[in-house]
Amino acid sequence: MAIPSDPKQVKQICFDRINIPDVNRLAVARKHGAYEFLPTVLSEFDSARIIDEVKTSGLRGRGGAGFPTGLKWSFVPRNTGKPTYLLCNADEGEPGTFKDRDIMRFDPHLLIEGMIMAGFALGVHDAYIYVRGEFLHEVNVLNAAIAEAYEANLLGENILGSGYGMHLTVHRGAGAYICGEETALIESLEGKPGRPRFKPPFPAVEGFYRSPTVVNNVETLATVPAILKFGGDWHAAIGIPNNTGCKIFSVSGHVNKAGNYEVPMGTSLKTLIEEHCGGLQHGSAPKVVIPGGSSTPWLTAEHYDTPLTYDDMMKAGSMLGSGAIIVMDETADVVAMSRRLAHFYAHESCGQCTPCREGTGWLERVMTRVENGQGTEEDMSVLSEAATHMAGRTICALADGAAAPILSMLQHFPEEVRARLLEKAA
Amino acid sequence: MSADAVVSETDRSEKNRFSDERLAEIEALVKRYPSAQSALMPVLHMAQEDFGYLSMDTQQMVADVLGLRLMQVREVVTFYTMFREQPCGSYLLEVCTNAGCMLNGANELVAHMCKTLQINIGETTPDGMFTVTEVECAGACGGAPVVQVNNVYHEKATPESMDALIAECRAAGGQ
Amino acid sequence: MTSLFINDQEVEVTPGTSILEACRQNGVNVPYFCYHPELSVAANCRMCLVEVEGWNKPAASCCTPVSEGMKVKTATDSLKKDRQMVMEYLLINHPLDCPVCDQGGSCKLQDYAVEHGASRGRYAEHKRAAINYDLGPFVNTCMTRCIHCTRCVRFADEVAGTGDIGILNRADHMTITGIVEDALESELSGNLPDICPVGALLDKPSLDVSRPWELTRHQSTCTQCPNGCDIRIESRGDEVMRIQPVEGSPEPWICDRGRYVYDAFRSEHRILEPKIRRDGELVKADWNDAFARTAELLQGKRVGILFSPDWSVEGQTAIRLMRDALFPDARVAYDLHRRDMRPFAFEEGLSMTTAQIADADQVVVLGCDLRQRLPLLMQRLRKRGRAGKPVSRIGAMNYRTNMEISNDAIIRPRDWAAVIARAMEQVRDLGKTAAGFDEWMAAVSGRHEAGKVLADALISDSCALLVGEEIRGHADAAALIYGLDLLMRACGHAEAGNDGRNLIPEGMNTQVLAATFGDVRASAGELFAAATAGELDALILVGSDPVGDGLFPSAAKAALGNVPLVQVGAISGQIGEYAAVQLPAAAYAEIEGTFVNMEGRIRVADSPIRSLGEERPLWKVMMRMIQVMGGEAPVVNLNELRKATRRIMPALAEAADAGGQDSVLIAPARNKKAKALPADGSERFDLDVVSRYSFYREGMWARASELLSEAGRIHALDDVLVHPETLQSQGLEPGELRVKTFLGEQRYRVGVRDDVSPGVLFVAKRGVAGDISDVSTASIDAALSGGAQ
């Protein structure tokens, strides 16, 4: 199924070709529309027009923060005398997220095409895809696809005779969640430990090797070809205003059919879980839903009907994040979950900020005691204060992510925690 | 450095050295980045692939190849969990126990595997064949629980499928 | 200017200033650990949080630039709680060992715990422990106390340039570590304990011996190099415990030489009482007997006077007064490294401040081991290099700098004239010339390509030329310096306000010395030759060591075989073995006095440490000497002495009167008439000799210091180094080789290193190979095995 010529039929953007066998191979992908519109873009579009279309489309970054992509691109200063770089964030480390992997392993040419278009718009001649180290298979698939693209003069010098040239390199990480944070990713790509930089300066101005740099998520870049092909207005008409287009949701946990689902923004959480994911394993309503990856605050059954948009999730007290929905049914042990996530952040903190370096370890150790029934009443306030004063006081948002599960647990399930404290006495 | 020490070429041969093909590959790789330091992580991956783990000598060798200081290499090796400073078993079984996998029985799975292999998490079997570790979210929660075997993903793993896999590896011998 | 409100108070700062700096400039106290004014910003401690109106979360003030109209609050209740929590995070893993920690009493963590911390910790789990590592002879590590502010890491990267302190691991396993086998090799390592806000890095020599509150502090001036840093000497009773930099000084750091020399103050090498040589032995005497013996040796005799440039300005004046009163015909020498006494077109001293040098468009270092000689200036160049500004260099070897030199050439000293002539040609082709150019060029037959490095740098708006010991000590120095002077004039770098001609002096007070002794000055070599030739009857030596240091050790020994020596000074040194009388004079730390550094900056030392023995200030010894030889002392107190100084050197008076110590700098002398043409270059021997200045070993004070000597042993090079080609061309192997000079033949251990210029014999360890320093050319030969010793 190629992208249909009548754009109104499009239901999926990034996953449109995903079920086509061998679409990772250039010939197959081309048969289904890949790179079809690229010559037009290279010959008829200019930078301003592309950025305008993307602005019009309302596309917001799919990596977690939801920052408007067109706006981000427009911040890149021109004629600085330095090169501009485009980095694709394929570090996909946020617990619960597994969408970028599917784009890369099944339809790598979609991402490559998106990067060529973005690179052309931004005047980039060297672009990199930073893939998390564990995704060795995806790295191999991407490298094979890139080799084919070079062969077909879709990459390299003078792409398709347009005069524009771009080189694309896959860079493999080595096991550090923090490298998904864009400035840590830049440090890592420079061959250093992935420790986030403070901002300002922002990467758009001083990023990779202190040059202007755009970092975008895989899904964000994979959306670009459709936007340019069908127009920004077309994209803006999908979903609801300020939350346009489709979004891939990675659903995991206690659902019957876990997996990635690309649906228009605004679809409700309940619809997604009940209709697409075959409902919960136990019970009828979830005990907890983490809507945007483990770093986002928890929602409970009360918010089951919330539409999946950036704004609605914010209103409900959480965030859409990367669209990684972790569902817990009534059998879930929230203390164990909180402890497990505390362990994750304590393991992944880069270590530079005092509150995060010391606080994440502290939270994990206290949670371990609490989970084992060796907690004290004071632990409740220690957890609450130690988490509260990490969030928003550090260089990057990892500390906020670390605080979220603890604070959510204390907010929604204080009695369950307290009951755990008493176990020791029993 | 003392001038007398300059001439010695001894015992270089015993230490790990990249093959000529690797060196050519590295040379090409370095050209893809604005600075050779960017090639550090890819080159460490190569070294680990070639030599099994990253000993101090190997790290020094990588530093020399890229014109970096040893400290720059050490910082990177110790920061990233996939770089190993110690050897591990021929089969590295990495079980994700993060949220999605935990909700689908990962803790029980890893306990089962440890019992089968009679080791604790993080240990290697005495025959040097298997190492079991717990890892953070593997980015494949849709197929939870996930076990990576030498970096190949096994999704929806069960105690039975793991037993079968272990038996298969044993039959294949440690290669 | 940007104006903003800090706690409702409107203030103005330069755009781009951080909030924290804006607060500091306006006397608002914001606590911090990781920020350091001399280092890059890390923003990792999160102690410096402030609130900005309209922002939804607190901001780290150290990394947030100010903006127009910004409203900053630094002391809200919510910040109080944040700071309390940062303290609690830091303390959960910090050991509770303040009572046994040297930092106790001057520890930021301890102070802030009192000021911002909660009274009780709530942490019930295990504390982390960390492994210590070796940071060389001066720095002790106790890493369990580390709070990960990364100041030391940034110091090693940015200031020391060694980059050998790093951050291993991540999260709360993160540790600060040095490469263990390779101790920090920096001349500035002693600053590490100072910048560590806690007790993780401590001063090793003074470890466990004193607490901050037991110490008395004395302001003084360091005379260990021409940089003349302000120092604070800390003593407990009579014992000097350590030397520290002074906050707010022109230089934020001090070097290890100036810092660790302190153990020499109380060493056995001190001259603490008058001594007379009897039956070959120096024995204690009282002042009267010692002066009587001095008079016997000197009265009515033809003498030569040699002294150290490092005495205070008052001391130098007293030497002049003594000379004029007792030996009006005597010639004096104070530089052990200058062969050519003709006036230099630009004399010793800097025309720029070190800060201006760091800012110039171009910096060219000619023949100078800057890292050994002036580590603080080197540090500024490193900083400049990090900012992407070029530093070019020409010299006889690849002197280690721990920075990337943008344009480098290695040459032989005999090629200097050809280098300069080549540069002249290049700038002349660009239409830049000066009267005298052609004549100078015509006097040189060869052209050396390294001249391009020089000429390329000269074509810029501002260029700092740093001329070092290879040229200053050259036999034809006056001609080379005249050539450089012409070049600088041709390129517009010689006008007032844009004068880039800097000649790095040997020691302190160089501008004052030129004014005080210019008319009677000789080279040390000439004085020794005169003594050897019987033209002198005695030598007076005031505090220097021509046997241990300088270019004339064998000449000195020959002279002292011939005439008696009266030694006045604080340290005995190798020359002490030749003294007939020793008269103790107080050391630089033990007097009130004025000093002038290489930039022409006046430094005043006014709170001396107490002398231990019978030593007196130098000026008193000089006045007494006049009296015992029947003269009348021209001054009787320090005030009169200072008046005499001002008479001799009005510039000093003007500068001092101008108020603020740093506002007027004394300019080095310029000799417009010094027109020297390069001599014809035919040399007697095939190798050039260059001798190394050793940071840890040069000067009698450093050698008297056990601490510096120990560091010198750790960082030692081989005796003599040559380029492998130099040996190859003669068919020789490294090892024992015979070195021939006009002084005769000797054997040395010769090593090879390929960053020494071919054709150069590099004397790396002068103590061992001192005598070759007396010559500027040599040749080598295989040593005869066995037999002939």
Ligand SMILES: Cc1cc2nc3c(=O)[nH]c(=O)nc-3n(C[C@H](O)[C@H](O)[C@H](O)COP(=O)(O)O)c2cc1C
């Ligand atoms: C701790 C942390 C981890 C992150 N991990 C990822 C990630 O794995 N993938 C990703 O695309 N963005 C991640 N982000 C968000 C990036 O910093 C950045 O916002 C994003 O790559 C921008 O791309 P977008 O505008 O296309 O979303 C992370 C952010 C934080 C603070």
Ligand code: SF4
């Ligand atoms: S918040 Fe944590 S992960 Fe982010 S920069 Fe600070 S220490 Fe590193």
Ligand code: FES
């Ligand atoms: S001083 Fe600002 S974070 Fe440390």
